[in-house]
Amino acid sequence: MTTSAWTKSEIAQRFGNCGTLRQMIAELEADFSSRGEVICEISVNGLVLNEQDEVRYAESTREEIYELSVQTNKPGDLITQALKSAIEMIPQIEAAALATSELMRAGEKASASKKFDETIGGCQWFVEALVQIRGAAAGIGAPIQNASQWAESERQITNVIVEVSGAYSKSDVVLVSDLLEYELTSALHSWKSTVDAVLQSRAA
Numbered sequence: 001m002t003t004s005a006w007t008k009s010e011i012a013q014r015f016g017n018c019g020t021l022r023q024m025i026a027e028l029e030a031d032f033s034s035r036g037e038v039i040c041e042i043s044v045n046g047l048v049l050n051e052q053d054e055v056r057y058a059e060s061t062r063e064e065i066y067e068l069s070v071q072t073n074k075p076g077d078l079i080t081q082a083l084k085s086a087i088e089m090i091p092q093i094e095a096a097a098l099a100t101s102e103l104m105r106a107g108e109k110a111s112a113s114k115k116f117d118e119t120i121g122g123c124q125w126f127v128e129a130l131v132q133i134r135g136a137a138a139g140i141g142a143p144i145q146n147a148s149q150w151a152e153s154e155r156q157i158t159n160v161i162v163e164v165s166g167a168y169s170k171s172d173v174v175l176v177s178d179l180l181e182y183e184l185t186s187a188l189h190s191w192k193s194t195v196d197a198v199l200q201s202r203a204a
Contacts, residue, residue: 001040001077005069010152015062022058024068032072040078041071073138079201082133085193090188093122093133097184101177116168119180123161127154145201146194153194156188 006014022031025042032039042049044057045067073081096119103112125173130156134144144150161185167175 001071001073002037003069003071005067005116011062011065011068018062020058020062021065024062024065025054025058030071032070034063037072037074037147038078039072043067053119075136076142076202078198079137079140079142082129082136083195083199083202086129087127087192089122089129090192093119094185094188095124096122097188098181101180102191104173104177104180116176119184120161120197123157123184124134126191127157127161129193130154142202144198146197149194149197153187153190156190158186158189160184 015024015027018027020087021044025039029039042054044060047053049057054092063175096115100112100115100119103115106112136148164176164179164184167179
């Protein structure tokens with residue numbers, strides 16, 4: 001991640017042809033795009049802008065801006081960071097799965113139900129995040145390596161989610177507990193190995 005910043009006097013010099021924040025952002029996006037980078041964060045007058053802020057302050061005049069900074073990165077580096085963030089979720093999902101399994105075996109239905117929703121929600125977020133990462137990597141011309149291993153890990157965890165959800169709908173506590181403790185954790189370990197391999201291939 002690279003940070004670029006401008007003071008009020010530097011803004012007047014750098015963005016002399018821009019009248020509004022919208023125009024300044026557009027110029028920066030074009031500039032960094034030409035260098036093969038994307039803007040990840042924009043800060044104006046000490047405020048980090050979200051998408052709504054960008055719209056709200058789009059027509060702010062250049063004279064109103066006394067401090068501007070942006071953080072940029074190369075798309076490939078963003079993919080790598082996203083992969084690392086995704087696998088950091090694995091221990092949390094695994095812990096939730098094991099806790100759910102224990103609660104179910106203990107007969108604590110209310111707590112188990114809440115924890116089950118948390119576990120499945122975490123799994124779905126995890127899978128969706130990885131699917132989006134794979135699409136983004138392909139979109140920048142740097143497709144994910146180890147495609148067959150990736151597809152197998154995707155198939156494995158999808159099957160477990162379907163199977164455990166079906167068992168849960170039938171109130172088969174024993175099967176749900178076993179699937180969470182053994183099959184889901186195994187699928188998560190498979191994903192960790194897969195993503196680790198992808199990260200190694202990207203670092204090579």
